[in-house]
Amino acid sequence: MVENPSTRTTQESECVYLGRQPIIERNGALNAYELLFRSSSQNYALVTNDAQATAQVVARTIGGIGVSAALGTHRGYVNINRELLFDDIIHVMSPERFVLEVLETVSFDARLIARIDKLRRAGYAVALDDVCELSDGLLSILNHVDIVKVDFLQTPRPKLAALAEAVRARGKTLIAEKVETQEDFALARQLGFDMFQGYYFARPQVLTARRTDPSRRSLLRMLALLASDAKLTELEAELKHNPEVVVQLLRLVNSSAYGLGRRIASLREAIIAAGTRQIARWAQLLLYADSGDLPWRVDPLVQLAGARSRFMELAASRVRPDDERFVDAAFMTGIFSLVHVVLGVASPAEALDKLGLVSEIRDAIVYGVGPLGALLAIAQAGEEGGAERLTAAAQLTHDPFAMLTPEVLGELSLAAAAWFGVHADE
Known part of the structure; x- marks a missing residue:
């Protein structure tokens, strides 16, 4: 019986897919998996946007299939890639369970090295992907990574020994990737490689799970509660009405058990274990990763929401460096200032009234009042007219915003854009 292609397409739209390929130790034991983007049950990847592909791999591993299953x-x-290395969303991944594999297309500079060093201090292991030559650039960054993956298809055989020796001399873990023959495996072992990956051992396996995408309104209601410092009972009650979000949250927490040494079973335990900041990160990832027809981070709405919220967070931290609640509220104001566009309604007031958002943030967005309203006006001015409008907006503010000079605002604007990846490849 021949399968109807339309039936297969319908079935595949109801599922999420994830590829994984084993990484083997010298004694043949399984050490780890590389997680790979797959858009269907077909075992190949059509990646048009690296950041979006990674976001979907992470979301599917943690929230769709589950870390234990994957x-x-x-x-x-x-x-x-570079833009995600600077993104706060990276902290959704537990450093105990995930290795950050930096793509070969990433250009290293002082700013990126500082960021990688910070992530390593936070417990993340960092691997270099698809290394194929012993260059000055490689030697300059070896002290800032933990693992080097050497591409056996691209590296000339006469140069393998010197490359492996230089990496091993600096105490880094060596992985031979794209090993396709017994001869390649024998050579890699002889040269002292620690681990191996490739078709000689196993082709990637495609994992499948039923798609459980939370609705945008569910995610927005949860973000509204988080922004309003809701009580635990309120957040728990809201989550109970949204089983898809609960499933994702439990998988998020159970992905690392947050150092508790035990599995999390109840909703209340999950909320306490994750903490509101981590839940907010996860909700934002789910909300914006598939927010429209355009790929994630190519969508202008996603870029605007990300850069605006980060700018407001940075500006708030300058104004009130010791007021964490105000800084968090500034970030949420940036996120919710565009919620009417996400929901497709006419005005911010109409969208926010349905969410029951805390008045401090709602009034800042609808009426432009209060310190948050002032910060939002500055952010919007910068988006509309660049440095000149930023300067004009800053001059309209009063203490304690006097420290937000045109120079500071310009610096924060660039930092916010870089954080979200708009200028990540400059």
Whole structure:
């Protein structure tokens, strides 16, 4: 019986897919998996946007399939490009369960090295992907990574020994990737490689799970509660009305058990274990990762929401560096200032009234009042007219915003754009 292609397409639209390929130790034991983007049950990837592909791999591993099902007790290597290295969403991944595999297309500079060093201090292991030559650039960054993956298809055989020796001399873990023959495996072992990956051992396996995408309104209601410092009972009650979000949250927390040494079973335990900041990160990832027809981060709405919220957060931290609640509220104001566009309604007031958002943030967005309203006006001025409008907006503000000079605002604007990845490849 021949399968109807339309039936297969319908079935595949109801599922999420994830590829994984084993990474093997010298004694043949399984050490880890590389996690790979798959858009269907077909075992190949059509990646048009690296950041979007990685976001979907992470969301599917943690919230769709589940870390235990995808990785067992092993770690997962995830491809990361430059913009995601600077993104706060990266902290959704537990450093105990995930390795950050920096793509070969990433250009290293002082700013990126500082960011990687910070992530390593936070517990993340960092791997370099698709290394194929012993260059000055490689030697200059070896002290800032933990693992080097050497591409056996691209590296000339006469140069393999010197490359492996230089990496091993600096105490880094060596992985031979794209190993396709017994001869390649024998050579890699002889040269002292620690681990191996490639078709000689196993082709990637495609994992499948039923798609459970939370609705945008559910995510927005949850973000509204988080922004209003809602009581635990309120957040718990809201989550109980949204089983898809609950499933994602439990998988998020159980992905690392947050150092508790035990599995999380109840909703209340999950909320306490994750904390509101981590839940907010996850909700934002789910909300914006598939927010429209355009790929994530190519969508102008996604870029605007990300850069605006980060700018407001940075500006708030300058004005009130010791007021964490105000800084968080500024970030949420940026996110919710565009919620009417996400929901497709006419005005911010109409969208926010349905969410029951805290009045401090709602009034800042609808009426432009209060310190948050002032910060939002500055952010919007910068978006509309660049440095000149930023300067004009800053001159309209009063203490304690006097410290937001045109120079500071320009610096924060660039930092916000870089954080979200707009200028990540400059």
